[in-house]
Amino acid sequence: MRPRHPILWLLFALSAVVSIALFLIPAFIIRPFTHQSPTGLALAMALRQRAPLPTLVGAILCAFLAFLLWRSDSLRRKIALSVVLVLVVFSAVMARLNYFEWMFHPVDSAQFEAQSTNKLESSEMVLAIRYGDDARAYPIREMAYHHIVNDVVEGVPVAVTY
Numbered sequence: 001m002r003p004r005h006p007i008l009w010l011l012f013a014l015s016a017v018v019s020i021a022l023f024l025i026p027a028f029i030i031r032p033f034t035h036q037s038p039t040g041l042a043l044a045m046a047l048r049q050r051a052p053l054p055t056l057v058g059a060i061l062c063a064f065l066a067f068l069l070w071r072s073d074s075l076r077r078k079i080a081l082s083v084v085l086v087l088v089v090f091s092a093v094m095a096r097l098n099y100f101e102w103m104f105h106p107v108d109s110a111q112f113e114a115q116s117t118n119k120l121e122s123s124e125m126v127l128a129i130r131y132g133d134d135a136r137a138y139p140i141r142e143m144a145y146h147h148i149v150n151d152v153v154e155g156v157p158v159a160v161t162y
Helices: 006-029 036-049 050-070 075-094 140-146
Strands: 126-131 134-139 148-153 156-161
Touching: 006 036, 006 050, 006 075, 036 050, 050 075, 126 140, 126 148, 126 156, 134 140, 134 148
Parallel strands: none
Antiparallel strands: 126 134, 148 156
């Protein structure tokens, strides 16, 4: 069965794809423990920065088009409209949140062991900081996941990043 209003369906599909892509492309490119090229990161950050307004416009347009298409179509198409509309609204909401903080959450209260009791392999890399008489070492394997540790070294607050 051929859908009625093919132009409306096309507009609905295009606005949905663009809205969802503006959220998914940066989320897919910027992930922990995966290779991220400079070009890919630049694209992801540019899309992430510009996504809030277009995803909102896309959600409003999709809702309007879904309203127009709702009356004249079958139950199967109404279910498809509903599912796509939920995904578009979800994308519009997520474009406004900093979901990268969920993936790369900082360590606010780092726990340390004395050098004599640590369990690090001798070949394991660490990121070290020394300030005055105080010194700290942060294992790279932990920093690769969290990317930031908030700490105090010799009474001075520091943000250690990797």
